[in-house]
Amino acid sequence: xxxxxxxxxxxxxVGLTSFGDNIRKAGGRxxxxxxxxxxxxxxxxxxxxxxxxxxxxxETANERAYQAYLSAQPVLxxxxxxxxxxxxxxxxxxxxxxxxxxxxxxxxxxxxxxIGAILLEGWANDIKAARMLAKNGDVCFAPTHHHNAVGPMAxxxxxxxxxxxxxxxxxxxxxYCNMNEGLGKxxxxxxxGPDVIERLRWMTDVLGPVLKKVVEKLGxxxxxxxxxxxxxxxxxxxxxxxxxxxxxxxxxxxxxxxAGVSSADFAAVARFIADNDHFFLNLxxxxxxxxxxxxxxxxxxSMVTAMARNGVMFGIxxxxxxxxxxxxxxxxxxxxxxxxxxxxxxxxxxGDSSITETAGLGGFAMAAAPAIxxxxxxxxxxxxxxxxxxxxxxxxxNGAFTLPAFDFTxxxxxxxxxxxxxxxxxxxxxxxxxHKEAGIGQIGAGITSAPIAxxxxxxxxxxxxxxxxxx
Amino acid sequence: xxxxxxxxxxxxxVGLTSFGDNIRKAGGRxxxxxxxxxxxxxxxxxxxxxxxxxxxxxETANERAYQAYLSAQPVLxxxxxxxxxxxxxxxxxxxxxxxxxxxxxxxxxxxxxxIGAILLEGWANDIKAARMLAKNGDVCFAPTHHHNAVGPMAxxxxxxxxxxxxxxxxxxxxxYCNMNEGLGKxxxxxxxGPDVIERLRWMTDVLGPVLKKVVEKLGxxxxxxxxxxxxxxxxxxxxxxxxxxxxxxxxxxxxxxxAGVSSADFAAVARFIADNDHFFLNLxxxxxxxxxxxxxxxxxxSMVTAMARNGVMFGIxxxxxxxxxxxxxxxxxxxxxxxxxxxxxxxxxxGDSSITETAGLGGFAMAAAPAIxxxxxxxxxxxxxxxxxxxxxxxxxNGAFTLPAFDFTxxxxxxxxxxxxxxxxxxxxxxxxxHKEAGIGQIGAGITSAPIAxxxxxxxxxxxxxxxxxx
Numbered sequence: 001x002x003x004x005x006x007x008x009x010x011x012x013x014v015g016l017t018s019f020g021d022n023i024r025k026a027g028g029r030x031x032x033x034x035x036x037x038x039x040x041x042x043x044x045x046x047x048x049x050x051x052x053x054x055x056x057x058x059e060t061a062n063e064r065a066y067q068a069y070l071s072a073q074p075v076l077x078x079x080x081x082x083x084x085x086x087x088x089x090x091x092x093x094x095x096x097x098x099x100x101x102x103x104x105x106x107x108x109x110x111x112x113x114x115i116g117a118i119l120l121e122g123w124a125n126d127i128k129a130a131r132m133l134a135k136n137g138d139v140c141f142a143p144t145h146h147h148n149a150v151g152p153m154a155x156x157x158x159x160x161x162x163x164x165x166x167x168x169x170x171x172x173x174x175x176y177c178n179m180n181e182g183l184g185k186x187x188x189x190x191x192x193g194p195d196v197i198e199r200l201r202w203m204t205d206v207l208g209p210v211l212k213k214v215v216e217k218l219g220x221x222x223x224x225x226x227x228x229x230x231x232x233x234x235x236x237x238x239x240x241x242x243x244x245x246x247x248x249x250x251x252x253x254x255x256x257x258x259a260g261v262s263s264a265d266f267a268a269v270a271r272f273i274a275d276n277d278h279f280f281l282n283l284x285x286x287x288x289x290x291x292x293x294x295x296x297x298x299x300x301x302s303m304v305t306a307m308a309r310n311g312v313m314f315g316i317x318x319x320x321x322x323x324x325x326x327x328x329x330x331x332x333x334x335x336x337x338x339x340x341x342x343x344x345x346x347x348x349x350x351g352d353s354s355i356t357e358t359a360g361l362g363g364f365a366m367a368a369a370p371a372i373x374x375x376x377x378x379x380x381x382x383x384x385x386x387x388x389x390x391x392x393x394x395x396x397x398n399g400a401f402t403l404p405a406f407d408f409t410x411x412x413x414x415x416x417x418x419x420x421x422x423x424x425x426x427x428x429x430x431x432x433x434x435h436k437e438a439g440i441g442q443i444g445a446g447i448t449s450a451p452i453a454x455x456x457x458x459x460x461x462x463x464x465x466x467x468x469x470x471x
Numbered sequence: 472x473x474x475x476x477x478x479x480x481x482x483x484x485v486g487l488t489s490f491g492d493n494i495r496k497a498g499g500r501x502x503x504x505x506x507x508x509x510x511x512x513x514x515x516x517x518x519x520x521x522x523x524x525x526x527x528x529x530e531t532a533n534e535r536a537y538q539a540y541l542s543a544q545p546v547l548x549x550x551x552x553x554x555x556x557x558x559x560x561x562x563x564x565x566x567x568x569x570x571x572x573x574x575x576x577x578x579x580x581x582x583x584x585x586i587g588a589i590l591l592e593g594w595a596n597d598i599k600a601a602r603m604l605a606k607n608g609d610v611c612f613a614p615t616h617h618h619n620a621v622g623p624m625a626x627x628x629x630x631x632x633x634x635x636x637x638x639x640x641x642x643x644x645x646x647y648c649n650m651n652e653g654l655g656k657x658x659x660x661x662x663x664g665p666d667v668i669e670r671l672r673w674m675t676d677v678l679g680p681v682l683k684k685v686v687e688k689l690g691x692x693x694x695x696x697x698x699x700x701x702x703x704x705x706x707x708x709x710x711x712x713x714x715x716x717x718x719x720x721x722x723x724x725x726x727x728x729x730a731g732v733s734s735a736d737f738a739a740v741a742r743f744i745a746d747n748d749h750f751f752l753n754l755x756x757x758x759x760x761x762x763x764x765x766x767x768x769x770x771x772x773s774m775v776t777a778m779a780r781n782g783v784m785f786g787i788x789x790x791x792x793x794x795x796x797x798x799x800x801x802x803x804x805x806x807x808x809x810x811x812x813x814x815x816x817x818x819x820x821x822g823d824s825s826i827t828e829t830a831g832l833g834g835f836a837m838a839a840a841p842a843i844x845x846x847x848x849x850x851x852x853x854x855x856x857x858x859x860x861x862x863x864x865x866x867x868x869n870g871a872f873t874l875p876a877f878d879f880t881x882x883x884x885x886x887x888x889x890x891x892x893x894x895x896x897x898x899x900x901x902x903x904x905x906h907k908e909a910g911i912g913q914i915g916a917g918i919t920s921a922p923i924a925x926x927x928x929x930x931x932x933x934x935x936x937x938x939x940x941x942x
Contacts, residue, residue, distance in 0.1 A: 232706040232842040233714050234875065243704050244718035250745045253724050257738030267728030272723045370875035371703040380875055404705065404841035404851055405876045 004422075032358070036424040045421065045456045048463035052302060057466065058320075061301035065319040066137050066395045066414045069295040069303070073243060074287035076221040077167040077174070079212040081204075083159030086147045086176055092123060095144040097155025097352040098310025099325040103134050103141060106345050108312030109190030111187055112438020113154035114141070116192030120200050121158050122298050124298060127192065145306055146323070148293065149176040150352035151189035151287045153434055161200070162208025164284040166223065168294050175289035177282040178213075179203055182275065182441065188351075190438035193398050195218025200269075210261050210269045214252050217259035223287040227361070230280070231411070233400055236369040237284040238353055238362030239376060239445060241432040244280035249273050251293075285352060288359035295319050295414075302462055303395060304415035307358045307427065307450050311350035311434070316454045318417055328453035336377045336445015347436040349448055354429045360398045363428035363447060364390045367406035376430050376445050380405070386428050387412065393419040393427065417462065420455040472772065483644060507895040516892065516927045519934035523773060524887050528569060528937065529791075532772035536790040537866045537885045538829070539642060540766040540774070545758035547692040548638040548645070550683040552675075554630030557647055560587025563594060566615045568626025568823040569781025570796040574605050574612060578662030578782030578818050581908025584625035584812045585612070587663030591671050592629050616777055617794070618762070620647040621756045621823035622928065624659035624905055625782075632667075632671070633679025637757040639765050646760035648753040650674055650682075653746065654913065659822075661909035673739075680731050681740045685723050688730035692722060694758040695871050698832070702872055702882075703753070707840040708755040709824055709833030709903040710847060710916060715751035720744050751914045756823060757828035766885075773933055775886035778898065778921050782821040783904070787925045789888055791933055799924035804904050806917015807848045818907040820919055825900045831869045834899035835861045838877035847901050847916050848926050849877070857899050858883065864890040864898065888933065891926040 009028030013020040020030035035219035052058050070153050084091060094117050103111070111134070118130035118139060133139055144155050151157055156178075163176045181199060185191040215221070226247055233243030249270070256266050273279050289306075295303040301319035308315055315327040330348035337343070356362035366372065367387035370380035384406050391397065395414035402408045415427055426449035431443040484491040491501035493888035508874030510516035523529050537624030554560060565588050567581050574582070585600040589610060595601035597931055602612055615622050622628055627649075634647045652670060656662035686692070697718055720741070727737050744750050745804040760777075765777040772790035779786055786798040801819035808814070827833035838858035839842065841851035861883040884900055897920035 026630075097495070192543075229713075242700075243714055245716070246721050249724065250717050250720055253720065254738055254742035254745050257741055258733055260734075263728055263731075263734060267725055270728055271725035274725050374879075380878055407851055408845075 008366060034120050034238040034430060036227070038422045039456055039459070040425070040452050042456060045460050048460050049418060049421050051463050051466060052459065053422070055466065057300045058302055058418075059067040060318055061298045062303055062395055062416065065295040065298040065303045067300070069291050070400070071400060072172050072291040072294040073169040074166045074175070074223045074290040076164065076215060076223055076283060078165040078215050079162055080165050081159070082157050082163045082176070085163055085165060086149055086157070089147050089159065091140065092138065093140045093142060093159065094118070095142055095147055095149060095151070095155065096310060097144055097151050097153065097158040097350065098308040099311055099313050099315030099327045101188075101310045105312055107350065108436050108438040109347050109350060109434045110154045110156070110311050112190030112192050113156040113187045113436070116187045116196055116200070117156050117158035120194060120197050121160060130279055136404060140189055144368060145308060147176070148222070148289070150289045150355050151188065152281055152285065152353045153180050153350050153432065154190060156187060160204050160205055162211070163389065164283055164286050166283070166290045168290040171294040173290060173293045175286045175293060177286035177289070177381070178293065179192055180250050180279045180282045182272070183278065185439070185441050189434045189441040191441055192439060200219045206265055207269055207272060208266050210256070213259050213261055214256045218251070218255045223283060226251070227284060227287065228401055229369040231365055232404055234369050235373050235431065236362050236365045236372060237280065238356040239432065240369045240372045241280040241284065242277040243278055244284065245273065246248060248280050264301065265419055272282050284361070285355050286460040287403050288361060289353045289441070291359050292355065297322050300462070300466065302417045302418055307354040307429070308352045309349040309354065314349060314454060316450065316458060318458050319464060321458065321465070324461070326454040326461070328451050331448055331451060333431055333444070333446045333448040335433055335444050335448070336375070337433070337444035338442070341435070341443035345435055345443055347434045348411040349429075350429060350434055351431070353431065354450070357427055357429050358415060360394070360411045363430045364413065365401060365403060365411040370405060372430065376447050378447065390428060392422065392423055393425050403470070415456050417458050420452065421459045424452065426450050426452050482735070509893045510930070511895065511923050511927055513927060516796065516931055519736040520889060520892050521930050522934050522937060523930065524893070525649070526937065527660050528771045528890075531774055532791055533774055533866055533887065536769040536772040536774045537799040539769070540762050540869070540885055541869060543762040543765040544640040545637045545646070545694045545761040546640050547635065547684050547686060547694055547754060549636040550633055550679055551636055552630070552679070553628050553632045553634045553647070553649070556634055556636060557620055557628070560618050560630065562611065563609065564611045564613060564630065566613055566618055566620060566622065566626065566628040567781060567868050568615055568622050568624065568821065569779040570784050570786030570798045571614050572781045572783060576783055578821065579907050580818050580821060580905045581625045581627070581782050583661030584627040584658045584662050586909070587628050587658045587667055587671070588629035588708065591668050592631060598845070615823055616779060616788070618647070619645060619760070621826050622649050622659065623651070623752055623756065623824045624822040624903065625661060626823050627658060631675050633675055633682070635754050635757050637761045638753070642765040644761060644764045646764060648756045648760070649758035650678060651747060651753045653743070654749065656668060656910070656912050659910040660905045662912055663910060664665055669726060677736055678740055678743060681727070681736050682723075684730050684732055685727045689722070689726045695820070697722075698755060698758065699872055702836055702839040703875055705842050707833050707836040707841050707843060707901065708751065709827040709904065711810045711840045711843045712751040712755065713748040715755065716744065716748055719751050719754065741900040751936050752824065755832070756826050759826045760832050763826065768793055771933070771937065773888045775829055775888055778825040778900070779823045780820040782818050784937060785820060785922050785925060787929060789933060792929065792936070795932070797925040797928040797932070799922050802919055802922055804915070804917045804919040806901055806904055806915050806919070808904070808915035809913070812906070812914035814849040816906055816914055818905045820900075822902070823901065828898055828900050829866070829871060829886060831882045834901045835884065836872060836874060836882040837861065837901065839882075841876060843901065847918050849918065860896060861899060863894055864896050888926050888929050891923065892930045895923065895928045897921050897923050
């Protein structure tokens with residue numbers, strides 16, 4: 001005490017910055033520690049978190065789950081029709097992105113996309129009739145993730161749509177994704193006009209069959225090396241896929257010509273792919289889903305195996321808690337808006353594409369993609385800082401995906417729900433922003449984060465399911 | 472003096488580091504300034520440099536030359552046959568890279584490539600006869616640059632070879648380059664076996680005609696935006712062209728299919744391009760040549776408009792001194808060698824491809840291409856440092872080419888011979904390394920620099936040609 005009053009005051013301040021301000025005002029020195037209480041200050045979750053930290057059951061399970069993710073080898077195996085390929089996908093069923101939600105509660109863009117899919121399938125002849133059908137329960141709705149699939153934005157998959165088939169050659173599981181329609185007025189942003197439906201018909205009639213032939217002839221395409229190469233070419237394979245799309249086309253073209261696809265058809269397909277810098281996104285998502293499904297279902301593992309949004313709710317799944325969802329309200333993204341649009345026009349965060357961040361790509365691999373800041377905001381320095389920050393909440397780094405601008409460091413991967421809750425650092429997500437009304441389309445892009453409330457819930461349940469050794 | 476002995480010694484040391492070491496040993500502080508005397512310590516050149524610095528004639532000329540370079544708009548206009556397209560290219564003539572050199576003095580790879588070209592043209596039936604023809608003066612040799620052309624490594628262009636035709640739409644000048652054969656045993660590294668000649672025949676018979684049709688149908692392709700995009704995808708468009716090659720293929724493919732090229736031919740062409748990550752290099756070089764030729768011929772300008780090597784001599788040209796070459800011995804590159812090879816196997820620096828550095832790309836744009844350090848050595852930090860250092864010797868930065876990892880700074884461009892001589896900073900060049908014997912091919916890659924002796928000579932002549940106002 002004597003020292004306290006006679007010496008110069010040097011303080012490490014854990015708490016509000018204003019505490020330190022007073023010290024500084026009085027002539028002392030204060031270092032403000034960047035810290036927030038674990039579990040978002042919820043003492044009950046905090047105690048549960050404490051039981052999970054360094055728990056040998058959790059550590060062992062995580063090791064198993066994380067190694068499965070690391071060793072997964074997603075290969076583009078083929079192209080098929082959703083109704084024939086997806087497990088459990090029968091009858092009048094339509095899939096949508098994110099955690100489960102009922103028709104009444106869906107956001108505008110998802111309802112719009114579902115109406116479009118009903119028209120595409122010919123189950124109704126106009127928008128009004130399609131809406132009635134959906135409302136009356138004459139169509140069955142389910143999340144994509146419940147059928148081993150993913151889809152960007154609305155994520156709508158109906159039976160006749162062509163899908164990418166990705167097989168994880170290491171563990172044998174398959175993942176599926178619909179095909180990218182391009183930008184502008186497209187189904188995944190809720191548009192459902194005649195031009196949208198016509199494009200989808202062409203994708204079923206021409207794009208799917210042509211790509212099916214080409215991929216067959218190609219005999220499978222390993223996706224991890226291609227994604228790794230794209231990371232060295234400025235993509236993060238979520239919101240920037242220009243290199244990956246180009247590399248994919250480069251792989252497909254010579255084979256297509258040798259596979260004897262009709263010139264006219266292939267010209268149209270090549271033009272369609274060449275005109276769409278985002279074409280690879282859906283393959284990237286299927287590859288990420290295949291890698292993460294390999295890690296799922298390991299009891300007691302705290303590794304996050306899915307993050308997905310339906311435009312109303314944000315949901316996550318844990319390896320150790322199988323197919324359960326932990327959800328909270330989806331945030332509205334404060335990003336870069338296209339001219340004429342603002343925050344008030346935006347639908348809340350939407351789509352399965354955050355599967356890329358779950359797999360250590362997208363926002364986690366932003367250091368690879370400095371040029372993306374022109375699309376989602378920030379500076380190249382921020383992009384590196386984001387990758388660095390995410391390493392605080394992951395189980396490790398994936399040596400298959402390295403980041404040149406970050407000295408070839410491996411990308412942080414395998415989100416540990418315990419670390420998120422302990423540090424309060426929310427997983428970053430690079431995302432597109434949809435208009436809240438159906439049919440308008442993309443109005444911006446930005447960086448958002450996965451809300452911590454989902455992670456708090458998951459920690460609580462994971463802790464509750466630990467065997468009661470110490471009771 | 473009294474102060475000197477009573478105070479602590481604090482020294483700024485301009486000179487040898489060892490001067491500072493003595494101060495430090497004696498307990499003083501010394502800051503070693505990174506400095507070397509201008510003009511490589513040659514007092515005569517130093518005085519001449521002094522007359523050029525801030526000289527209004529030179530400044531005005533540089534402004535004109537640099538603006539011409541900046542405003543140039545190179546467009547891929549077509550594909551043709553060298554013997555029909557290149558100005559002044561008649562009869563039994565063969566072009567090679569770098570400054571002028573006689574047959575006897577040429578390095579192994581260039582002699583080997585010339586022999587291959589003679590066989591390709593059918594002017595001789597075997598290597599021995601081809602060598603005799605070359606030796607006896609029955610073939611005329613000239614530098615590519617003397618015919619508005621450039622070529623990587625040996626740079627050999629013979630009459631029947633297909634060439635890229637690039638037109639600068641702003642000033643109207645044209646530049647030409649041969650086509651890239653791929654890696655391994657290829658003519659540009661001096662190989663001339665039957666497989667090399669057969670590939671060159673196919674390039675004349677199939678590749679050239681197919682690309683001619685496609686480029687015609689495309690109606691011209693602006694190269695600057697494509698190169699700028701490639702810089703955002705990790706290329707520096709000299710030794711790394713994977714993004715640019717992919718983007719080019721993406722542009723060509725749909726058009727090729729619509730242009731009615733035969734499927735079999737186009738399949739072979741697409742495969743050939745898709746299998747070669749360096750395919751775009753030759754177009755990049757032609758584009759750079761077109762931009763720099765726009766800047767050439769401005770009297771008194773100290774801007775460098777060409778840097779080129781023939782495997783024996785390194786040469787540069789200045790805008791203000793037209794078609795004159797300033798040469799010195801070409802350095803051997805201390806780079807990363809492929810397994811089994813070392814410095815003692817290497818031919819001295821070779822090829823016209825340093826036209827990319829002259830245009831602010833390649834080594835000057837290395838900050839755009841962190842992944843290239845795996846090929847040429849160093850770290851991503853070095854890559855950024857290189858771009859930063861080059862800004863010390865250029866007239867400005869080219870806003871058309873920005874470097875994401877360097878905060879979207881524009882690439883330093885327009886080498887000022889005065890600044891090189893004043894600072895002693897030699898222009899950096901990313902380069903491939905050829906075996907010194909003909910026919911073996913590439914044995915490594917690395918970073919080298921343009922030897923200052925050429926720049927000293929050029930400064931002296933440029934100063935001599937200033938009007939003698941002050942005499």
